[in-house]
Amino acid sequence: MDLNTVVEVRDARRHTPWRPGDGWLGGGTYLFSEPQPHLRRLLDLSRMGWPPVQRLPDGSLEIAATCTIAQLSGRARTLDAAAAPLFEQCCRAFLASFKIWNMATVGGNLCNALPAGPMISLTAALEGTCLLLAQDGSTRRVHVVDFVTGAGRKVLGEGELLRSVTLPARALAARTAFRQVSLYGLGRSAALVVGTVDPVDGSFALTVTAATVRPFRLWFPLPPRAAELRTALARTVPDAAWFDDIHGLPAWRRHMAFRLAEEVRRELADEDRAGVREEGYLR
Secondary structure, eight states: OOOTTOOEEEEESSSSOHHHHHHHHSSTGGGGSSTTOOSEEEOOOTSSSSSSSOOTTTTEEEEEEEEEHHHHHHHHHTTSSHHHHHHHHHHHHTOOOOHTTTTOOOHHHHHHHHHHOHHHHHHHHHOOOEEEEOSSSSSEEHHHHHHHHEETOOOTTOOOOOEEEEEOOOTSSSSSEEEEEESSSSOOOEEEEEEEEEETTTOOEEEEEBBBSSSSEEEEOOOHHHHHHHHHHHHHGGGGGBBBBBOOHHHHHHHHHHHHHEEEEEEEEHHHHHHHHHTTSSO
């Protein structure tokens, strides 16, 4: 897509006052996929030099907004964490070509705030926190589940920038289960559900995305029974929050989310029982 309204591209390392018509340029895969008539100037983040993925001293994982999907996938293969498989599962949920993988960024996927954004699914399920930079230099942190407020909507203020997402060490040590479904064989995610079991207290969390206009995360102090999970999901996600587009009707998305949630619950419950057997408590 030729963005013929853009008259200037500036290096984001050189701070300039934000003005109407400005936009951040990360990988550009979405930006250049359709007309953007409101844009006049792009601020290019590609030379910021932020490390794509780094392990912090407290064991948490910081993912730069400019980290590409290919970089995240590559780092996940060497990541020493129980939740490492979830990274590749969510990267594969893109169903995108290698060209997109090498240009699309984690930050761009979050900031587009599309229901099917798999980086939203990954970071919301692993209790990610967004670091936001304002034009005046101030910063604030927002949980990923609160960062996306609706289809295409997020809490970013005028000129505010998503710098990174940090995943806590405890979440990285969680056991995970992943389910995703599309209406078409190679279609966009219509429902994506992730379950996690906390490594310390054994609590269970279920994160629902793609089927809903924003991420929903349910937490239980103990792994729930099927009826308990179903009731909680029905109470937590209002009818108006089930997404509606050509990739699936709300009723079907709701049905699939409930079905996948039960599959996730059973998988993690079976792992619990298997672990008990290995310890010799069940015969």
